[in-house]
Amino acid sequence: MKHLLDHTLRGYGQMLVANSRITGVCVLIGLLVLSLEAALMSLGGALLITALAQWRAQGDTVLKTGLFSVNGALIGALWYLFPQVPLWVQALTTALGCAGMAYFFVPVAERMHEKKSPYVLFSLPYVMAAWAALTALIFFGVHDAELTRGWRALLTNRFEKAEKHFLNTEVSTDMAEAYRCAGLGWSLYRRGDQTGAQTAFSRVLSLKIGVPDAYDGLGWSRLRQGRYEDAALAFRRAVALDSFFADSWDGLGWCAL
Template identity: 25%
Template sequence: MSSVSTNDIVVCKTDEIPSAFQMAASPEQNVRFQSRNEESIEIQTPLPCITAENVSTHLNPDQDDIHDKQDERLSKTRTLPSSQNTNTESRFNDDPKKQQNIPSFTTLQKQRQQQLENDSDEFESFIDSNQYRPIPKKKYRLSYRSFIGTMSEIEEIYAQDDFLCGNKLFQHIFIFIDSVFRGIGQVMFANNPLSGIIIMIGLLIENWKLALYGLLGTCVSTLTAHMLKFNYNSIRAGLYGFNGCLVGMGIGYFSFPNSPYMIGPIVIMSIFSTIVFMVIGKILVQRLQISSFTFSFQICTWIWLLGALKYRYFFVNGTILSPNMLTTRVDKPRFLNVSFSHYSIQDNVVGFFTSIGQVYFTENPYTGIIILFGLCICSRILSFFAFFGAVTGQLTAAYLLGLPATAIHAGLWGFNSVLTCQALGGMFFVLYGYKIWFITFFGSIMTVLVQAAVSAFLAPVGMPTLTFPFTLVCWIFCLIAGSKDLIAVKLSAISIPEDHYHR
């Protein structure tokens, strides 16, 4: 295709101009040609100007042929005799009125330039009107499904510039509060702020001072992650908050929570928990591809409780942290006199829900029920496996190991199994096939056995086991990931068990 420039393309009526062969004819034919030429001059009108804007409507599709014909005609006119050219010029000069009716080349060029300027002004005005036209805002229709799971639709609303009327300060505060409550829910793998709010309500009902310590630890650890510029997506998911929550509640529980001096240690150790979590993550996550779980909370709490034995102004609660309270059995019967302990239905049922509350250091079955409800908002599978772990752990401790009924009633031997079943049952493994059910059930039993061994090991120094049995068992089972029929979930793609199953 030939390109069309913005210069004038003038289509002239050249078929009336005689050829050189015709000029070589008889004088009579020349006279006829002159008369015909005069008639053509009288009826001549201004030549149409074809520009780049209207060239498509004036040119034929085959533009190359038109240009060739024009070149041939121009070459023919150039072969006219000089006498004929002078005769034609004289005729144009004789009649001034006719000369005025014929536009010159400069006049056509000025008209074309003015037309181009007018067209460009109209185009710019059209662009400006469309440029500043307000873009229609996307409307989000929220339903009850928007508040379950990880609340991904709510995250899109947070990302809008007009969220909270565009006030940046209010936006940052609101998003920070969202991250804090996600951190409270992440203690039990619930990445949902509503789950964290409901769990916090249950904790406030049981022990409001201990709940506020947990909230303080979560805020401090999350703020520390922001100050140190850690991964923003991890902060938003509450991954830098759950260890601080457990540190605040653990130090307050094993010390004297009524003392206002506990605020200082909670703030210090919550900051340290964020740093330790980052350091352990570089070793376990980047090299072994396994999560550090709550190991940061365990290290920070043990450091403080062990140091409190030497501190002057801080103490530990001797009624809770005593070697006698942490031993499995003080007196062991002889082999021939072995008898099974009697556990009432109330001990078992109350122990099921109390063990769920013991994850947050609360000994109240109603708090455990509220926690289950909060987990159900995020994931029904997580809520189911939390109860499944409480049942299997408590029954194993009672009827397999014969542990005291008071400990069964208090739920002290079920909270680690709760976390183990949640982690293995759909959180870090895809819930597919019967083998994952066997691994989850067997992991719950092994968690109780490890808890008894760690409790006996720490009894001489009077330290609690915390959640270390759950962490150790999950490390062992996560390292066998990749075997047949055990589909592990990548740490970068962890969401909720429902999402893992439908991928």
């Protein structure tokens, strides 16, 4: 158990290229502040791949630096970028990814160590596992790549392209539908179509699954129309769902001016 925790914390430290348990604790605390769900999924992945690697490896030479644990932590944290994927799918995919990385890459790492190779695998196992996971989810219809393309276009202010992707997205879960409509709402908001934006955000709220981003968007859209009390109500609901939602706290500040 001592080695398990040591390797896991060093894995988090390796996210900042530091073989240090103290650095690992700081990174983990940062993840907890960012998102409790993402931090727990990441920690689960790190602990699982560390345990599996200890079982698979002939010794702990290639494990004690945390370079395997970091891959499990990363595959678990990956789902922070894809919140529309159901929680049980995230957990299952993380577990399968950790098992695959431990089975295939531990022998490779040990062989490289024996040959005194100047190279390390570092995050290569994670990259391959992440691509395999996302490809599988797209194949089985759990994740639609159009949704990701829509958010990517939105982040680069290509609003018409973003809206096209969101409208072409085929969703199979309420969570995916929520993030599709939230993305569409933000695009319309930034283009100045407040009626369309509020319609899209309201669609998210009708699903009753608690997406603070939708309340936040509704708040900013109402604020732009001068509806300060209605905007403040939406912002309060956003921070009630996520007390660390800084954008909505900012909105509440503007409503109070």
